[in-house]
Amino acid sequence: MRSILRQGLEPPALGKATRAAEINSVVAYVEWLIDRDRKSTGLKALQGEIWKQGYLDGTLQASLFADVLPALERWRRAGLRISIFSSGSVLAQKLLFAHTDAGDVTELIDCYFDTTTGPKNVRESYRLIADELGVPAEEMLFISDVVG
Numbered sequence: 001m002r003s004i005l006r007q008g009l010e011p012p013a014l015g016k017a018t019r020a021a022e023i024n025s026v027v028a029y030v031e032w033l034i035d036r037d038r039k040s041t042g043l044k045a046l047q048g049e050i051w052k053q054g055y056l057d058g059t060l061q062a063s064l065f066a067d068v069l070p071a072l073e074r075w076r077r078a079g080l081r082i083s084i085f086s087s088g089s090v091l092a093q094k095l096l097f098a099h100t101d102a103g104d105v106t107e108l109i110d111c112y113f114d115t116t117t118g119p120k121n122v123r124e125s126y127r128l129i130a131d132e133l134g135v136p137a138e139e140m141l142f143i144s145d146v147v148g
Helices: 002-007 019-035 041-056 068-077 090-098 123-133
Strands: 083-085 111-113
Touching (some): 083 123, 090 111
């Protein structure tokens, strides 16, 4: 079914015949969004709630690259403020950094931003972050895994 959904430009229809059909159609819609790597706020909020259960019951643990914790600690010692801007929800970000293989590193992060701020590929999103942090954009460094 997923390969058929990938080909379609329109999302799957909502099934209303039975409770099972309704659930199956919601699942199909979520898979449709995932297949298209959509960064929709609702999908990311759902992801955060699913991750919450996995982190709390110990099923999930975030792996940090070896250079991440030393860099965060070095930046903190230098007096830098550290914020995260992710397409993952703020809840998902906080859960991830609270449950890493290096332990809870949330004390190293000052602010979290997600799709409620705007898309990562839109200049205005970064202006909004700069405004919220009260720092001129030209004094900020954004590090990203998105080449564009």
